[in-house]
Amino acid sequence: MLLLSEKFQLELRHLRHFLAVAEYKSVAEAARHLHIVQPALSRQIKQLEAELGTSLFRRSVRGVELTLAGQQFAEDITRVLIDLDAAYKRVGDFARGGAGSLRIGVAPHIAWDPRILSRLQEFREQSPEVELVIESGLASTQVARVLSGELDGGFLAWRDPAVEGLASLDLFNCRLNLAVPSNSPYVSKLPEHLHELRSEPCLWFRREVAPFYYDFLIESCEQGDLSPRLVISGGDISTILGQVATGLGYSIVPDSARFHCPPNVVLLEHPDLVGTFPVEFVYSASATNPVLTRLVRMLEV
Known part of the structure; x- marks a missing residue:
């Protein structure tokens, strides 16, 4: 309710009624x-004119017409009501998760994976009014930013399970592949057993970069009776693949790397690499953003 004076309280219906008289040029109609x-x-109408201190209508042979003051008031009120209707729609969209913003992290090794990109594209199509910001980040960085509120959620793998305050959805599983240069003899003849690679330089990363993933890789090698000759060459999968492309050695990477693999690197499945790991969407367990809720519900399907 809009309070203009102590004697007259202006309500939205009064404004809509005024515009109706202006449209039909007749109080009766x-x-x-x-x-x-x-x-x-x-x-x-008389109360409104008294409150504004001016006549809004004058009589005509056909009914009533707007005065100059009435014309200006009608233009202004029309804009106000259009803005108000839009505001109602926006707040309703926000409450339903159809408007607002989301900041989402994506781990580098899955940033090009269509299983991620297709879901984000689907969300964009369903919620075109939502501002969706995608940022690359390793799992540990994403978790810290989700808990601090800098990110609303993140697509990742191999987070610390001891960290509390998170909710998650498992999306799909990745398995491990051998990554070799395209001119490697292993492209035409796969080694029968992993341990045949023990003398080859294996391009790797420091454990502190991703300790849980590091341990999983070492365990997977041990299950295949391989003690890899580790050569520390990078901190992320893209860097390691670049080193493989130059012929400096081979590596073991997730099969999701095929979506951003250099053209002169080949990913090979090997029967000794049997382990898999889940890619998940992680978000704060106490999150209240309705746009995030909408995304989570879509990912659950």
Whole structure:
């Protein structure tokens, strides 16, 4: 309710009734379309004119016409009501998760994976009013930023399971592949057993970069009776693949790397590499952003 004076309280219906009279150029016709009695509508117009201190209508042979002041008031009120209707729609969209913003992290090794990109594209199509910001980040960085509120959620793997305050959805599993240069003899003849690679330089990363993933890789090698000759060459999979491309050695990477693999690197499945690991979407367990809720519900399907 809009309070203009102590004597007259202006409500939105008064403004809509005023515009109806202006549209139909007749109090009687406007009253009929508004489903109210004519005397009540006439009284509202008179009260509005008294409050504004000017006449809004003048009588004509056809009914009533807007005065100059009435024309200006009608233009201004029309804009106000359009903005108000839009505000109602925006807040409703926000409450339903159809508007607002999301900051989402994606681990580098899955940033090009269509299983991620297709879901983000689907969300964009369903919620075109949402501002969606995608940022690359390793699992540990994403978790810290989700807990601090800098990110709303993140697509990742191999987070510390001891960290509390998170909720998650498992999306799909990755398995391990051998990554070799395209001119490697292993492209045409796969080594029968992993341990045949023990003398080859294996391009790797420091354990502190991703300790849980590091341990999983070492365990996978041990299950295949391989003690790899580790050569520390990078901190992420993209860097390691670049080193493989130059012929400096081979590596073991997730099969999701095929979506951003250099053209002169080949990914090979090997029967001794049997382990898999989940890619998940992680978010704060106490999150209240309705846009995030909408994304989570879509990912659950």
